[in-house]
Amino acid sequence: MIVSDAARATAAVRSRFRTVLFAGGPVPSWHERAACASAPTSMFFPETGGTLQAVAVRAAKRVCAGCVVREQCLADVLAYESRAHRRYGVAGGTSAAQRSQWSGRRR
Template identity: 60%
Template sequence: MSASLETTPPPPARRRVTRPALDAEGVRVVLRTLLFRGASVPAWHDDAACASRPRALFFPDTDGARPRAATVRAAKDVCRRCPVRAVCLEDVMTYESPAHRHGVVGGLSAAERHHRHGLHAAPLGASS
Protein backbone atom coordinates (compact mmCIF):
# COMPACT_ATOMS: atom_id res chain seq x y z
CA MET A 1 0.00 0.00 0.00
CA SER A 2 1.65 3.17 -1.11
CA ALA A 3 0.79 6.36 0.60
CA SER A 4 0.23 9.20 -1.72
CA LEU A 5 0.99 12.54 -0.30
CA GLU A 6 -1.27 15.24 -1.43
CA THR A 7 0.38 18.57 -1.50
CA THR A 8 -1.45 21.77 -1.65
CA PRO A 9 -0.09 24.35 -3.98
CA PRO A 10 1.66 27.23 -2.31
CA PRO A 11 -0.40 30.37 -1.85
CA PRO A 12 -0.01 32.87 -4.64
CA ALA A 13 2.73 35.37 -4.08
CA ARG A 14 1.46 38.60 -2.65
CA ARG A 15 1.81 41.41 -5.04
CA ARG A 16 3.29 44.47 -3.52
CA VAL A 17 1.12 47.47 -4.16
CA THR A 18 3.11 50.55 -4.90
CA ARG A 19 1.57 53.94 -4.85
CA PRO A 20 2.89 56.69 -7.03
CA ALA A 21 4.73 59.45 -5.23
CA LEU A 22 2.81 62.69 -4.98
CA ASP A 23 4.16 65.67 -6.81
CA ALA A 24 4.10 69.12 -5.21
CA GLU A 25 0.57 69.85 -6.37
CA GLY A 26 -0.64 66.48 -5.06
CA VAL A 27 0.86 67.22 -1.66
CA ARG A 28 -0.86 70.61 -1.63
CA VAL A 29 -4.21 69.02 -2.45
CA VAL A 30 -3.84 66.49 0.36
CA LEU A 31 -2.75 69.15 2.86
CA ARG A 32 -5.55 71.50 1.88
CA THR A 33 -8.09 68.72 2.30
CA LEU A 34 -6.72 67.81 5.71
CA LEU A 35 -6.25 71.38 6.92
CA PHE A 36 -9.65 72.58 5.85
CA ARG A 37 -11.48 69.39 6.86
CA GLY A 38 -13.10 68.91 3.48
CA ALA A 39 -14.33 72.49 3.22
CA SER A 40 -13.52 74.38 0.07
CA VAL A 41 -10.08 75.92 -0.09
CA PRO A 42 -10.25 79.68 0.35
CA ALA A 43 -9.73 81.69 -2.83
CA TRP A 44 -6.93 83.70 -1.24
CA HIS A 45 -4.62 80.69 -1.53
CA ASP A 46 -4.08 81.49 -5.20
CA ASP A 47 -2.67 84.92 -4.25
CA ALA A 48 -0.34 83.66 -1.51
CA ALA A 49 3.34 84.45 -1.98
CA CYS A 50 4.22 80.90 -0.92
CA ALA A 51 2.15 79.28 -3.69
CA SER A 52 5.11 79.21 -6.07
CA ARG A 53 7.73 78.34 -3.45
CA PRO A 54 8.91 74.89 -2.38
CA ARG A 55 6.89 73.43 0.48
CA ALA A 56 10.10 72.46 2.29
CA LEU A 57 10.92 76.14 2.81
CA PHE A 58 7.88 76.52 5.08
CA PHE A 59 7.64 72.95 6.38
CA PRO A 60 11.21 71.62 6.62
CA ASP A 61 11.79 68.00 7.54
CA THR A 62 13.53 68.38 10.88
CA ASP A 63 13.00 64.90 12.38
CA GLY A 64 11.53 66.48 15.50
CA ALA A 65 14.31 69.01 16.02
CA ARG A 66 13.79 72.74 15.86
CA PRO A 67 14.18 74.11 12.34
CA ARG A 68 17.31 76.11 11.56
CA ALA A 69 16.95 79.82 12.26
CA ALA A 70 18.05 80.68 8.70
CA THR A 71 15.26 78.50 7.27
CA VAL A 72 12.65 80.15 9.48
CA ARG A 73 13.92 83.62 8.53
CA ALA A 74 13.80 82.79 4.81
CA ALA A 75 10.19 81.59 5.09
CA LYS A 76 9.20 84.63 7.12
CA ASP A 77 10.75 86.91 4.48
CA VAL A 78 8.37 85.43 1.91
CA CYS A 79 5.42 85.86 4.29
CA ARG A 80 6.41 89.45 5.07
CA ARG A 81 5.81 90.43 1.44
CA CYS A 82 2.63 88.35 1.07
CA PRO A 83 -0.56 90.23 0.18
CA VAL A 84 -2.75 87.71 2.05
CA ARG A 85 -0.63 87.22 5.17
CA ALA A 86 -3.28 88.42 7.64
CA VAL A 87 -6.03 86.15 6.34
CA CYS A 88 -3.57 83.24 6.11
CA LEU A 89 -2.67 83.65 9.78
CA GLU A 90 -6.33 83.99 10.74
CA ASP A 91 -7.18 80.76 8.90
CA VAL A 92 -4.29 78.76 10.33
CA MET A 93 -5.16 79.87 13.85
CA THR A 94 -8.73 78.68 13.22
CA TYR A 95 -8.00 75.33 11.57
CA GLU A 96 -4.62 74.21 12.91
CA SER A 97 -4.60 71.80 15.82
CA PRO A 98 -2.60 73.34 18.68
CA ALA A 99 -1.05 69.93 19.32
CA HIS A 100 0.27 69.65 15.77
CA ARG A 101 1.85 72.98 14.89
CA HIS A 102 4.66 72.80 12.34
CA GLY A 103 6.41 75.15 9.99
CA VAL A 104 6.02 78.81 9.16
CA VAL A 105 2.50 79.94 8.27
CA GLY A 106 1.09 83.44 8.18
CA GLY A 107 4.51 84.83 8.98
CA LEU A 108 4.81 83.04 12.32
CA SER A 109 6.76 79.97 13.37
CA ALA A 110 5.04 77.04 15.07
CA ALA A 111 6.31 78.27 18.47
CA GLU A 112 5.01 81.78 17.81
CA ARG A 113 1.60 80.44 16.78
CA HIS A 114 1.55 78.25 19.88
CA HIS A 115 2.25 81.32 22.05
CA ARG A 116 -0.35 83.39 20.19
CA HIS A 117 -2.95 80.64 20.58
CA GLY A 118 -2.30 80.61 24.33
CA LEU A 119 -2.82 84.37 24.50
CA HIS A 120 -6.11 84.17 22.61
CA ALA A 121 -7.31 81.19 24.62
CA ALA A 122 -6.78 82.93 27.97
CA PRO A 123 -9.91 84.42 29.54
CA LEU A 124 -10.23 88.17 29.26
CA GLY A 125 -8.70 89.94 32.21
CA ALA A 126 -6.45 87.00 33.12
CA SER A 127 -2.97 88.03 34.16
CA SER A 128 0.13 86.48 32.63
Protein backbone atom coordinates in the same frame (compact mmCIF):
# COMPACT_ATOMS: atom_id res chain seq x y z
CA MET B 1 0.67 67.33 -21.15
CA ILE B 2 3.77 69.24 -20.06
CA VAL B 3 3.77 70.34 -16.44
CA SER B 4 6.22 73.10 -15.60
CA ASP B 5 8.48 73.08 -12.57
CA ALA B 6 6.56 76.10 -11.23
CA ALA B 7 3.25 74.26 -11.58
CA ARG B 8 4.69 71.24 -9.80
CA ALA B 9 6.03 73.43 -6.99
CA THR B 10 2.67 75.16 -6.62
CA ALA B 11 0.87 71.85 -6.46
CA ALA B 12 3.33 70.59 -3.86
CA VAL B 13 2.89 73.59 -1.57
CA ARG B 14 -0.88 73.54 -1.95
CA SER B 15 -0.96 69.85 -1.15
CA ARG B 16 1.08 70.44 2.00
CA PHE B 17 -1.18 73.31 3.05
CA ARG B 18 -4.21 71.10 2.54
CA THR B 19 -2.77 68.24 4.55
CA VAL B 20 -1.09 70.13 7.34
CA LEU B 21 -3.05 73.33 7.80
CA PHE B 22 -6.55 72.47 6.65
CA ALA B 23 -7.00 68.87 7.75
CA GLY B 24 -7.33 67.53 4.22
CA GLY B 25 -10.06 70.01 3.29
CA PRO B 26 -9.85 72.36 0.33
CA VAL B 27 -7.24 75.08 0.44
CA PRO B 28 -8.98 78.47 0.59
CA SER B 29 -9.13 80.42 -2.67
CA TRP B 30 -6.84 83.13 -1.26
CA HIS B 31 -3.96 80.69 -1.67
CA GLU B 32 -4.12 81.28 -5.44
CA ARG B 33 -2.53 84.70 -4.74
CA ALA B 34 -0.08 83.42 -2.12
CA ALA B 35 3.56 84.39 -2.33
CA CYS B 36 4.48 80.88 -1.22
CA ALA B 37 2.58 79.22 -4.06
CA SER B 38 5.77 78.26 -5.86
CA ALA B 39 8.12 78.16 -2.89
CA PRO B 40 9.73 74.91 -1.79
CA THR B 41 7.64 73.08 0.79
CA SER B 42 10.79 72.46 2.83
CA MET B 43 11.01 76.21 3.43
CA PHE B 44 7.59 76.47 5.03
CA PHE B 45 7.47 72.99 6.56
CA PRO B 46 11.09 72.15 7.42
CA GLU B 47 11.63 68.60 8.60
CA THR B 48 14.94 69.17 10.30
CA GLY B 49 15.70 70.84 13.58
CA GLY B 50 18.49 73.16 14.60
CA THR B 51 20.21 75.66 12.35
CA LEU B 52 18.74 74.43 9.06
CA GLN B 53 15.21 74.73 10.42
CA ALA B 54 15.92 78.20 11.76
CA VAL B 55 17.28 79.30 8.37
CA ALA B 56 14.24 77.89 6.57
CA VAL B 57 11.82 79.60 8.97
CA ARG B 58 13.53 82.95 8.51
CA ALA B 59 13.43 82.56 4.72
CA ALA B 60 9.75 81.61 4.83
CA LYS B 61 8.92 84.63 6.99
CA ARG B 62 10.61 86.89 4.45
CA VAL B 63 8.33 85.45 1.75
CA CYS B 64 5.30 85.99 3.99
CA ALA B 65 6.32 89.61 4.60
CA GLY B 66 5.59 90.40 0.96
CA CYS B 67 2.47 88.28 0.63
CA VAL B 68 -0.78 90.04 -0.28
CA VAL B 69 -2.93 87.43 1.51
CA ARG B 70 -0.96 87.32 4.73
CA GLU B 71 -3.75 88.54 7.00
CA GLN B 72 -6.27 86.11 5.54
CA CYS B 73 -3.76 83.28 5.78
CA LEU B 74 -2.99 83.97 9.42
CA ALA B 75 -6.67 84.33 10.34
CA ASP B 76 -7.62 81.04 8.68
CA VAL B 77 -4.66 79.16 10.09
CA LEU B 78 -5.33 80.42 13.63
CA ALA B 79 -9.00 79.45 13.29
CA TYR B 80 -8.06 75.98 12.10
CA GLU B 81 -5.43 75.50 14.78
CA SER B 82 -7.80 76.64 17.52
CA ARG B 83 -9.99 73.66 16.62
CA ALA B 84 -7.27 71.12 15.87
CA HIS B 85 -4.63 72.23 18.40
CA ARG B 86 -1.99 71.18 15.92
CA ARG B 87 0.56 73.71 14.81
CA TYR B 88 3.14 73.06 12.16
CA GLY B 89 5.06 75.15 9.70
CA VAL B 90 5.28 78.81 8.85
CA ALA B 91 1.99 80.50 7.96
CA GLY B 92 0.89 84.10 7.89
CA GLY B 93 4.39 85.24 8.72
CA THR B 94 4.53 83.29 11.96
CA SER B 95 6.20 80.10 13.08
CA ALA B 96 4.36 77.26 14.77
CA ALA B 97 6.20 78.12 17.99
CA GLN B 98 4.97 81.71 17.88
CA ARG B 99 1.39 80.60 17.31
CA SER B 100 1.67 78.16 20.20
CA GLN B 101 2.85 80.97 22.46
CA TRP B 102 -0.08 83.16 21.43
CA SER B 103 -2.47 80.31 22.01
CA GLY B 104 -1.06 79.66 25.48
CA ARG B 105 -1.60 83.28 26.42
CA ARG B 106 -5.23 83.19 25.29
CA ARG B 107 -6.13 80.17 27.44
